[in-house]
Amino acid sequence: MVTKKPTTIKDVAKKAGVSISTVSRVINDSKPVTNEVKQRVLDVIKETGYVPNPLARSLVTKKSQLIGVIVPEVTDTFSAEVLNGIEEISKMYNYDILLANTYSERELEIKNINLLRAKQVEGIVMICWDIDQEIVNILENSGIPAVYISKTTRDFDIYNVSTQNAPATRDMTQFLIDKGHKNISLLRTNYHISNLADARLQGYKEALSENNIEYNDKLVKSCGATYNDGYATAKELLNEGTKPDAIFATSDEAAIGAINACFDMGYKVPEDISVAGFNDVKFAKIYRPKLTTVYQPLFDMGAVAIRMIIKVIQGQDIGEKKVELPYRIVDRESVLDRNE
Amino acid sequence: MVTKKPTTIKDVAKKAGVSISTVSRVINDSKPVTNEVKQRVLDVIKETGYVPNPLARSLVTKKSQLIGVIVPEVTDTFSAEVLNGIEEISKMYNYDILLANTYSERELEIKNINLLRAKQVEGIVMICWDIDQEIVNILENSGIPAVYISKTTRDFDIYNVSTQNAPATRDMTQFLIDKGHKNISLLRTNYHISNLADARLQGYKEALSENNIEYNDKLVKSCGATYNDGYATAKELLNEGTKPDAIFATSDEAAIGAINACFDMGYKVPEDISVAGFNDVKFAKIYRPKLTTVYQPLFDMGAVAIRMIIKVIQGQDIGEKKVELPYRIVDRESVLDRNE
């Protein structure tokens, strides 16, 4: 490990026989510089391997070129795929990602917002299952643009990207009904949301009533979004004696958990019970049976979020604070057509 | 969004009627300050919500409190789990994570090293399938501590954390043999490594010869570490007509790909063909059949890497440049005991 202290703008200036402002001009291309001088500076820069210190630059420009990203944890497949989108677009705009995990702990969420803020990030993308008004306030008062990527649409006044949850859930429910299912269990993965606020639950109910199927309380369960949550909740459901012919879990991980619960209780999927998920995470196509699910453009959600932030940073108007991206039902193997 | 410009040390000093150096002293606890004065400053800080600007601080102390982490991509389960460890420990030491994806492109790897370096990170953790001497050089010449987390042990002179690959592979091969397998196919997931340098291949061969099983070239294939790689390579293998009774892929994703390839070609796993993996990624226990694999302490690998970096930063001696963490065979469902 060679520890030579890095060349500064001063070194370059001296070596090139110009003033530091001239060097600054050529590296930022901010003001015209005679070609000959410019070349001389460029040569010295190449020769010395000089790289401007962004810290110093940020201090004066007030632009850190940093964007904070808060996720539950990177091993969460939903977050990881969104994060990919964020990362790629950020780099395009010369921004870097400062990463923070929350493990879905509210305290850590707040702590990390403040921490990132202190680190001078120019914007924050927050991915989590749900937020409340207090967190919205903290985000708003941070004085920097923040966008919230949720698995659900909430009516907070905050930049938000999501998919159309109610229609998506309605469509999948309809899809299940079309395939001949009557007793469709809904595993709601956003359990801290009141029924009324839950767009997905509404979508589910809508489809039911459009098809004159009575809403059955026993078939609707709240659970977390993880594999374990889905597994446990499906098991609970099955143990209660109301055997559904389909389980619709609003997260792929929970859906896969549900499938395994079915397996472990002696049911075949999809022969005995169909299972559908939500998100179309990478793993959905790998698992067997391949998961029938509603596709969400995860990568794009991250990309859109970043673009919003960058626009706000640049002072552009971005119109609607909430953007909803398209979804699509992906029919694979975990749902059986019972009409045949 | 409220955009008030943040309080600076100057504001605090004026409001508390002291000099900025005094304020600096109390926030850093660097020199004794009279209790009374200290309290006054503290009060003002609380009142104004003042937070020191780390950029300015970094500029003078030359410590950015930033660690760069380079991963193939966050959706890679191996990387994600290591990253969790890195994140958690970093935060404990008050460091933040600057994240960069490489998509396993060599160019991007180099570009990101330089980029992170420019951003003044104090250390770099690089996770990738393999490196070469040039990248080692770049890392070394960067003048900051760098540790490399690999899926394989290479003999470069660089800080490195891994598991004991040769013994682990030997053990798993032995395990497979013990379970009555004779034709064990090895899917080497580090395909850019020469046979000689591949510790895992050596471990495999060792186990074979210890059991007087002849090494069969046709059973050993190089492939990438992803699901698709494993799927394609297993299919290729099976199509070539040399049907193994076990496939040992040195990455869980590749192993799952192999299982699906078996399925799709009409073989049952583990009844017809046993499949074993490597890493014990989160998904290994979720997939069905549950994957028999070699467990690596992914989280801990990240944690250890960060500790190494922090020690180097602090100028402590850390002894061996390479640390190897323990592994363990995890016997689940994808390997059948053929002795019965």
Added chain:
DNA sequence: ATGAAAGCGCTAACAC
């Protein structure tokens, strides 16, 4: 124990 002042590496007026 406290304050004044220099300076970290850079950008951005402002002069010339």
Added chain:
DNA sequence: GTGTTAGCGCTTTCAT
């Protein structure tokens, strides 16, 4: 077109 200078927010001598 180029140089001089102030200053970003902070830490750290060096006086006092």
